[in-house]
Amino acid sequence: MKLSRYLLVSTVLTGSLLAVPSASAATGWQVGLAEPGAGSTNVETGPLRLGSADNRAASAESAARTGMASYPHTLATPANAFTATVTSTVPDGAEVAVDVRGRTAGRWTEWAEIRPDAPGVLSAAARDVEVRVVLSAPDGVAAPSVDALTITPVTGQRATAATPGLTYRVFATREGLVGHTTANGHKIVQRDHFVALPSRRGLSAKGTGDYSVRVCAGNGRCEWAPTWDVGPWNTRDDYWAAPGVRQQWGDLPQGKPAAQAAYEDGYNGGKDQFGRKVKNPAGIDLADGTFWDGLKLKTNAWVTVTYQWTGTHPHGIVRTSGPVLNVRPGPDSQSPNVGLAAKHAQVRIECVVAGEQVKGSQGTTDQWYRLAKGMFVSAAHVAPGPGSAPVPTC
Known part of the structure; x- marks a missing residue:
């Protein structure tokens, strides 16, 4: 077991990134590790330590x-780049990672990892930020722990330009595994x-949908669902990310998953990051309800995925008493079901129209949100995203 203490400061240029001054040029804050916030899972405190639950992909x-x-933390001045000073005990084979994200226009940016050789860079400057400490250990390896953590905003950093409404066609497999625990602690x-x-850059905390996707099958059906697990095949492949990120x-x-490249082109020797031979080109796993009920799939298939945390549309969060909300081709509940929106999912909203009056978690209203062409949900079941832009009329 080794004691690891390192200061994360950037001294190199990466892609479009500008040089970063020493962390001493700005004032950081010491993270109160004993009081983790909402969304924390499988950790113990005093010091912060990996718990014993079987949370894994x-x-x-x-x-x-x-x-x-x-x-969570609120800055006096918005920033988009951060370094970290970490004091940790990390057994051989274990890992401690530090991620950061910020809220802009009411929506969280994607998580950015703060590395020893480069700061974590957000797509836009933010005043409200959140730091996430990720602790991991393979079976048979002792739990890592963190004794102290200081985060420091740095200046002179250029944000990576965000690509609006990222959409890619990828191969989907059914996850199944009922009774197992996912990476975020969901059973x-x-x-x-x-x-x-x-x-994990696109992983939502348990019971939330900050990072959700719209998945559409070739039969025309779509489901909006939160990302609650990491996989398939790899766990460090944010294939939707821009070059250099x-x-x-x-x-x-x-937009091309590493598993797809391994399967189709023999990339990485045809293997995933764990050395397993890749047997299908999957870039997304779907839970049973999403697979069978939302998309009406009978076998693994190519699907079109839109990553809901990207883009600039107004957004909302599905708040329904049941596990899903019906998606209709028009603004009334008598229209046939053409898809589903899962509870907690973040949905991008194109516009709003008047239709059937519906009572739900957001009160009684005749307003219906269009999520995509020919796909509507009642606003009675969708909470406006904090700070979201106003929804235009269709």
Whole structure:
């Protein structure tokens, strides 16, 4: 076991990033590790330590056990880049990582990892930020711990330009694994509604949908679902990321999962990051309810995925008493079901129209949101996203 203490400061240029001054040029804050916020899972405090629960990517038994602790913070001045000073005890084979995100226009940016050789860079400057400590250890390895953490905003950093409304066609597989625990601590139930993406950068905390996707099948059906697990195949493949930002396999085209490249092209020797032979080109896993009920799929298939945290549309969060909200082709509940929106999912809203009056968690209203062409949900079941832009009339 080794004691690890390192100061994360950037001294190199990466892609479009500008040089970063020493962390001493700005005032940081010491994170109160004993008081993790909402969304934390499988950690113990005093010091912050990986817990004993079996939280891991459900589709990869060889993946390490994982715990996450999050800490919100409000800055005096908006910033978009951060370094960290960490004092931690990390046994050989274990890992401690520090991520950061910020809220802009009411929506969270994607998580950015703060690394020893480069700061975490957000797509836009933010005053409200959140730090996430990720602790992981393979089976048989002692739990890592963190004794102290200081985060420092840095200046002179250029944000990576965000690509609006990222959409890619990828291969989808059914996750199944009912009774298993996902990477964010959710216990999978029968006919569940969530997805797995192969990077924690797009992982929502348990019971939230900050990072959700719209998945559409070739039959025309779509489901909006939160990302609650990491996988399939890989766990560090944010293939939707812009060039120069992708966690791993940055030589691949944006939008092409590493598993697809391994399966189709023999990339990485045809193997995933764990050394397993890749047997299908999957870039997303679908829970049973999403697979069977939302999309009406009978077998694994190519789907079109839109990453809901990207783009500039107004947005909302599905708040319904049941597990899903029906998506209709028009603004009335008598129209046939053409898809589903899972509880907690973030949805991008194109516009609003008047239709049937409906009573729901947001009161009684005749307003219906159009989420895509020919796809509407009642505003009675969708809470406006904090700070979201006003919804235009259709």
